[in-house]
Amino acid sequence: MIECNNLTHHYGEKLVFENLNFQVKEGSILGLLGKNGTGKTTTFNILNGFLQPTGGQCLVFGEDTQHLSPQTKSRIGFLIEGHIQYSFMNIHQIEKFYSGFYPRWKPAAYWELISKLNVPPGQKISNMSCGQRSQVALGLILAQNSDLLILDDFSMGLDPGYRHLFIDYLREYAKAENKTIFTTSHIIQDMERLIDDVLIIDFNKVLVQSTVGEFRSNFRRFDFELENDETDLKNERFIVNIEKVKNKVELYTYSSESEVKRYLDDKHILVSNFTQVKMELEDAFIGLTGKY
Amino acid sequence: MEKISRYIMVFIAVITLTIFLPKLYWMAFEKPVRKPFIQYSCINNEFMIQRTSEKKWEDTKGKQYSREEYEQMLPMMFFKQLLASGTMPDSIKGTALEMRAISREKSFFRLKANEIDAPKPGLYPLFESRSGRAQLELPDDFFRITWRIEFIDAATNKIQEEKSQMFSAALFHKGFSFPTKTISGLPTPRKSCDEGYLILDSKDQLFHLKMIKDKPFVKKVDVPEGLKFRQISCVDFKNKDFYAYLFSDKNEIYILTQDDYQFIKWPIDEYDMSNCDLKIFGDLFNYMVIIEAEDHIKAIALTADYQLVEAFTEYWKTKEQLTEGKIFASLFPARLSMASENSKFIRFYFTPSKGFDWVFLNILLMAFHFIWLSRRKVRLKNHLADLGIVAVCGIYGLIAIHFFKNKFFD
Amino acid sequence: MWKSVFYKEWLKIRWFIIGYTLLGILGIGYLFLALKHSFAFTGGKNVWNTVLFQGYQFYGLFKFVPLAGGLTIAVAQYLPETINKRLKLTFHLPLAGNRALLLMQAFGAGSLLVSFLIFFGLVAGFSLIYFPIQMVTDGVITILPWLLAGFAAYFMVALVVLEPNRIFRLCYSLVGGFFLTIYFTSAGTAAYAPANSGLFILTALLSIAFVFSAYRFRKGEM
Numbered sequence: 001m002i003e004c005n006n007l008t009h010h011y012g013e014k015l016v017f018e019n020l021n022f023q024v025k026e027g028s029i030l031g032l033l034g035k036n037g038t039g040k041t042t043t044f045n046i047l048n049g050f051l052q053p054t055g056g057q058c059l060v061f062g063e064d065t066q067h068l069s070p071q072t073k074s075r076i077g078f079l080i081e082g083h084i085q086y087s088f089m090n091i092h093q094i095e096k097f098y099s100g101f102y103p104r105w106k107p108a109a110y111w112e113l114i115s116k117l118n119v120p121p122g123q124k125i126s127n128m129s130c131g132q133r134s135q136v137a138l139g140l141i142l143a144q145n146s147d148l149l150i151l152d153d154f155s156m157g158l159d160p161g162y163r164h165l166f167i168d169y170l171r172e173y174a175k176a177e178n179k180t181i182f183t184t185s186h187i188i189q190d191m192e193r194l195i196d197d198v199l200i201i202d203f204n205k206v207l208v209q210s211t212v213g214e215f216r217s218n219f220r221r222f223d224f225e226l227e228n229d230e231t232d233l234k235n236e237r238f239i240v241n242i243e244k245v246k247n248k249v250e251l252y253t254y255s256s257e258s259e260v261k262r263y264l265d266d267k268h269i270l271v272s273n274f275t276q277v278k279m280e281l282e283d284a285f286i287g288l289t290g291k292y
Numbered sequence: 293m294e295k296i297s298r299y300i301m302v303f304i305a306v307i308t309l310t311i312f313l314p315k316l317y318w319m320a321f322e323k324p325v326r327k328p329f330i331q332y333s334c335i336n337n338e339f340m341i342q343r344t345s346e347k348k349w350e351d352t353k354g355k356q357y358s359r360e361e362y363e364q365m366l367p368m369m370f371f372k373q374l375l376a377s378g379t380m381p382d383s384i385k386g387t388a389l390e391m392r393a394i395s396r397e398k399s400f401f402r403l404k405a406n407e408i409d410a411p412k413p414g415l416y417p418l419f420e421s422r423s424g425r426a427q428l429e430l431p432d433d434f435f436r437i438t439w440r441i442e443f444i445d446a447a448t449n450k451i452q453e454e455k456s457q458m459f460s461a462a463l464f465h466k467g468f469s470f471p472t473k474t475i476s477g478l479p480t481p482r483k484s485c486d487e488g489y490l491i492l493d494s495k496d497q498l499f500h501l502k503m504i505k506d507k508p509f510v511k512k513v514d515v516p517e518g519l520k521f522r523q524i525s526c527v528d529f530k531n532k533d534f535y536a537y538l539f540s541d542k543n544e545i546y547i548l549t550q551d552d553y554q555f556i557k558w559p560i561d562e563y564d565m566s567n568c569d570l571k572i573f574g575d576l577f578n579y580m581v582i583i584e585a586e587d588h589i590k591a592i593a594l595t596a597d598y599q600l601v602e603a604f605t606e607y608w609k610t611k612e613q614l615t616e617g618k619i620f621a622s623l624f625p626a627r628l629s630m631a632s633e634n635s636k637f638i639r640f641y642f643t644p645s646k647g648f649d650w651v652f653l654n655i656l657l658m659a660f661h662f663i664w665l666s667r668r669k670v671r672l673k674n675h676l677a678d679l680g681i682v683a684v685c686g687i688y689g690l691i692a693i694h695f696f697k698n699k700f701f702d
Numbered sequence: 703m704w705k706s707v708f709y710k711e712w713l714k715i716r717w718f719i720i721g722y723t724l725l726g727i728l729g730i731g732y733l734f735l736a737l738k739h740s741f742a743f744t745g746g747k748n749v750w751n752t753v754l755f756q757g758y759q760f761y762g763l764f765k766f767v768p769l770a771g772g773l774t775i776a777v778a779q780y781l782p783e784t785i786n787k788r789l790k791l792t793f794h795l796p797l798a799g800n801r802a803l804l805l806m807q808a809f810g811a812g813s814l815l816v817s818f819l820i821f822f823g824l825v826a827g828f829s830l831i832y833f834p835i836q837m838v839t840d841g842v843i844t845i846l847p848w849l850l851a852g853f854a855a856y857f858m859v860a861l862v863v864l865e866p867n868r869i870f871r872l873c874y875s876l877v878g879g880f881f882l883t884i885y886f887t888s889a890g891t892a893a894y895a896p897a898n899s900g901l902f903i904l905t906a907l908l909s910i911a912f913v914f915s916a917y918r919f920r921k922g923e924m
Contacts, residue, residue, distance in 0.1 A: 048790065413836075449834060
């Protein structure tokens with residue numbers, strides 16, 4: 001459904017990413033993770049057709065995102081970062097407005113979500129709280145009944161209650177109707193509840209592109225204590241990331257426990273309290289990309 | 293469509309700059325032209341020239357006069373001053389000077405080029421010519437001429453059918469061919485008496501229309517064969533010698549004598565009514581015709597019975613011919629203006645600069661833009677039109693294409 | 703789908719256009735009250751005389767009313783689109799190319815047209831009560847550039863508001879501001895007759911000017 005090939009972008013002289021390649025298959029829910037500044041919003045802007053990449057191309061339903069046809073656009077639901085909407089309208093007006101563009105519009109999907117809000121019918125969206133506004137934006141996306149949803153930071157500004165509500169809705173909706181979702185969020189626990197596949201980008205490269213399950217099982221964390229504080233493990237190839245405070249080490253790697261232990265033996269590095277620590281997606285992400 | 297939109301804005305910007313850059317330039321650098329005031333002296337038979345800004349009074353041979361001497365040379369013009377200072381002569385050229393005659397023969401007429409090329413009101417008041425009242429009064433109705441003559445009452449906005457039919461019949465019987473080409477007269481009650489209107493019909497026949505005791509007075513004036521008038525200016529002079537100055541399409545000046553309707557052609561061939569201002573001073577002895585053009589003033593003296601006496605011309609450099617003008621012509625390819633000195637109509641007046649000095653600057657700017665483009669590593673093919681715009685429009689084009697950037701992603 | 707686009711535009715400008723039109727109608731009403739008063743107190747022939755030969759334009763106060771309308775409606779329509787870059791939402795809509803933009807513009811310009819036609823109809827209609835057709839025609843010729851200026855202002859403000867770069871917004875404003883003076887060159891009644899058709903063409907060309915800055919907005923030109 002989405003296919004990006006050799007995507008390259010610069011802001012002036014500064015390189016954002018280079019030769020980024022990824023795909024989003026039909027029916028999957030893909031989450032894009034990356035630190036701030038790695039190009040998440042840039043990627044979304046390119047997918048929206050709002051940014052011309054300096055190199056490469058993104059295709060959605062086989063069409064170049066810079067020139068999407070109206071038919072294709074009607075099959076894509078976009079959520080702009082910040083749940084931006086025409087907030088001079090009220091909840092009735094905005095539903096009436098959007099329903100005119102999408103023949104497959106499902107008002108029930110919108111009103112089900114909106115009825116949970118306790119707002120008077122004439123209230124302008126601009127006069128609602130951040131969370132309420134987000135609900136409106138999300139309700140509109142669901143009502144659009146599109147095949148593909150591209151959601152830029154769906155959890156921004158929402159408090160936990162709303163977030164959980166929305167994730168449940170979204171996942172249920174996506175699986176029931178075989179929708180494809182490409183999304184990002186700062187709150188990785190939310191992503192974990194929602195996504196099947198994960199795409200982790202760092203400055204200039206793709207770090208991980210697999211299912212969440214695979215990633216979590218392949219990427220491991222081992223904690224141990226060094227006998228010798230001075231031992232430097234940073235430059236070993238199998239080590240993806242390492243956090244060392246005095247003699248306490250957190251080691252992040254794709255290698256298995258035995259492989260790590262064999263290495264340590266080979267190098268005659270004495271350790272104690274060697275344990276594998278189970279990671280949630282967020283821990284794995286931080287482990288992969290490093291604390292700042 | 294984005295590209296078309298950009299080119300439209302470039303075009304609009306070029307138009308705007310073509311109007312305002314020259315305007316700013318001249319606002320900064322234009323120097324006023326000091327036109328001399330010229331009169332013909334019936335005393336020494338010389339043209340007397342007054343240069344007000346320099347406080348100089350001289351004749352065409354360069355002899356300088358004091359202000360008093362100058363005024364003495366022009367007794368017809370300054371008779372009040374000369375009477376007050378006791379230097380008024382008793383007679384000139386054997387003619388005894390009598391105040392009433394001097395006053396009666398004094399006349400002034402002015403016609404600017406922009407009065408000729410101007411919107412015309414289309415409706416005129418026809419005064420009662422013999423009201424018996426000392427002051428003329430504005431009538432209650434105004435007339436227009438379309439396929440007939442119609443009088444419309446101003447208070448009610450209704451056509452006076454009876455009056456309209458009466459006057460239409462009168463015109464028709466004299467051979468008037470509707471509609472009209474021009475209606476000329478003095479539509480103001482501030483005149484000594486009313487002489488109605490001189491009207492050209494669709495076949496260039498001239499008619500004199502008046503209202504006398506509420507009845508129509510129509511006289512068909514015999515116009516010499518082939519004579520077509522472009523402008524007729526009625527006058528209200530005390531001497532009542534003629535009804536109007538008439539100007540033919542060949543720039544000839546005629547008068548139409550009062551009561552016997554004779555055309556007398558004045559011996560003046562240098563008047564270009566589209567581009568010159570005309571002033572005619574009349575006095576007891578002479579007519580002084582002043583023709584003011586952009587680069588010269590011509591003074592022509594005629595006798596009181598319209599014979600040519602002498603002419604004098606003074607030239608000066610127009611702003612285009614001075615240094616500022618030459619610099620202008622090398623900077624700007626042309627100038628656009630909505631208004632013109634020679635017309636009251638608003639048009640897009642386009643004036644290309646004289647000569648082709650600006651071509652050098654255009655080429656220079658084009659080269660500059662080309663270098664600027666190559667530094668930016670753009671595909672030149674997309675910028676050919678821009679280079680063309682700079683080549684043709686020069687500085688206007690360069691500014692316009694930078695205000696509306698040629699940056700497109702395909 | 704055009705109905706929905708029009709609906710959104712209507713929601714943005716409805717109070718502005720209604721308010722503006724009502725104010726305009728009241729203003730015209732005042733002009734005619736004043737005219738009626740002149741007719742009663744100075745007399746019809748004197749009013750006609752000043753109009754015909756002294757350049758009196760009883761509708762003179764109306765000069766900048768269309769311009770104000772164009773400015774107001776353009777700001778009311780396009781400023782909300784630039785807040786948080788909301789115009790992006792319009793670009794996501796399943797409409798071909800610039801169709802959504804052109805529909806928005808058509809609605810705004812169309813609303814202005816309706817207002818101007820109402821004004822024009824009232825002025826011309828009332829005038830015909832007091833003046834013959836020639837004088838009304840001359841008045842129409844005189845008013846026409848002011849009406850065109852209203853549209854030109856609308857188109858140019860759209861262009862300025864949508865431009866993402868501040869410096870270029872200034873450039874466009876300069877060009878627009880100076881260009882608009884072309885419609886207001888000081889002149890007598892009916893003097894604009896030869897220029898009106900040229901002005902009409904220029905104004906019509908301006909109607910798609912904003913596509914340029916909307917494109918720059920869309921392509922992230924910041």
